[in-house]
Amino acid sequence: MARPATEELRRRNRAALLEQLHRHGPQTRAELTEALGLNRSTIGGLAADLSESGHLQETTGRSTGSAGRPSTLVECVAKSVSVAAVELRFDRVRFALTGLGGEVLDRGELPLEASAGADAAAAATASLLDGAEVAEAVAAVPGLVSGGVVGHSSELGWDGTDLGAALAEATGRKWRVTDAATAGAVGEWSRGDAGEARNLMYLHGGRGLTAGIAVEGRARPGSSIQLGHIVVEPGGRECRCGMRGCLEAEMGAFGFTEAIETTTVAADLGDTKAREALRRSGQYLGRALGAVVTAVGPDEILFGGWLRELYLSSAAAVRSALAETTLPQLRSGLRLRTPALGAEGPLIGAAETGFEAIIDEMR
The missing domain is CATH 3.30.420.40 (ATPase, nucleotide binding domain)
Known part of the structure; x- marks a missing residue:
């Protein structure tokens, strides 16, 4: 039986491996060994665990340039875990369903009436989500945010608005709420340059x-x-x-x-x-x-x-x-x-905020 400390270390290493592939894309086992500072057999064991759980797969990858077979790549299975991300603007709600590894599986957009309240924004979000099963859901809002409450938003005309509660009521699930600027920073760090x-x-x-x-x-x-x-x-x-x-x-x-x-x-x-x-x-x-x-x-x-x-x-x-x-x-x-990401930064950052929470829970 593995000792608790050993199992904790293995759990952290699994999360580190998944995070590496989620952020940086498909890599060979040799590249993963160098990036994570783990030996090749440990990488093999971790990859096997995550393949069994459906998070990873191995594919024929890039050519070595020699007569030998192309190297095998370890990569995320996008549909194994997904995050719902929305960005609220003064005139619309933007939506992206993002899979593990950063692949966008679905996207959509609906208009909002001028001075729409949280209930209208939440109803539009529920329509875009359309019952999709997701591991995390994150909303990015332009304004001052604490928990699920939008303390102030010049753009939306909101003060002390509990968006988190409105989204939960409309969709039947818990949402994380972040401000659009912070989401933009997370997105640019994770997926930009x-x-x-x-x-x-x-x-x-x-x-x-x-x-x-x-x-x-x-x-x-x-x-x-x-x-x-x-x-x-x-x-x-x-x-x-x-x-x-x-x-x-x-x-x-x-x-x-x-x-x-x-x-x-x-x-x-x-x-x-x-x-x-x-x-x-x-x-x-x-x-x-x-x-x-x-x-x-x-x-x-x-x-x-x-x-x-x-x-x-x-x-x-x-x-x-x-x-x-x-x-x-x-x-x-x-x-x-x-x-680098232009207008997509906040929406991408909202998705990455969700994946950060998922990977943290694995540690």
């Missing part, structure tokens, strides 16, 4: 401005940051939240959701008003980032949603304002850029 970042910040631009953080790919506790409600102009314009001088109010963030493309094109054609609007918005954004960088100390910042276009058009203003409001030590190694 930000896997080297230790402390990754993702900015989400919709009908509101939020930020989220992933530390080595995991959502940082309490990482929902209301970027749009950092005061950048004391006593400035009145914000919808009731304060004055918030980033969202000073930038006119709500209008930029629809107008960013028109504004950037006009600026490229020489429109001085458009250029000034972009420069001023970039400056305000840089000021707000200065406060967040000072508090959090990220090593990489990604500009998602319509903030991507704003950053590409006003990078100099953003960087200049950021330099004026942060210590040199905090920005010396800081990288600012746009996301």
Whole structure:
């Protein structure tokens, strides 16, 4: 009989093997041996266990380039475990059913009425899910999230809304709820090109401005940051939240959701008003980032949603304002850029949040 400590170690190694293949795709046993630091016989035993449970399979893989047979690859069985992920936006619900290994098995989208409540969003989600059996279900929402409750969302017009309860009622299962910016950070670290970042910040631009953080790919506790409600102009314009001088109010963030493309094109054609609007918005954004960088100390910042276009058009203003409001030590190694996954980041990150929970339960 295996001792408890031995069985615990084997369980952790199984989870590590599954995580490696889920994140990095099919690999040979030799590659797995090197990646996980385990001997080949241990890898063989773990792979056999996970093949028996239906999680993995071995296939004829890549050619060695010699006359010998192609090497055998170990890979995930996508349909063995699936996660339901949804992303809520002000006008729609986006859905993806994702299998082990990151393969998208199904996707869909339904419109939402303006100012729709949690019950309407949950009903649309239930329709998209259509009774599918999933191991985890995760919803990404633009706003301040704690547990299943959306404390504040400028984009959705929600305050203190228990989305988790509404989703559970509509679908008959428990949901994890995360903010879209944090989901974006997790997605870019897991499936984009930000896997080297230790402390990754993702900015989400919709009908509101939020930020989220992933530390080595995991959502940082309490990482929902209301970027749009950092005061950048004391006593400035009145914000919808009731304060004055918030980033969202000073930038006119709500209008930029629809107008960013028109504004950037006009600026490229020489429109001085458009250029000034972009420069001023970039400056305000840089000021707000200065406060967040000072508090959090990220090593990489990604500009998602319509903030991507704003950053590409006003990078100099953003960087200049950021330099004026942060210590040199905090920005010396800081990288600012746009996301590799584009608009898909938050939805992919929601799915990866679910797989993280599944693999953690295996340890």
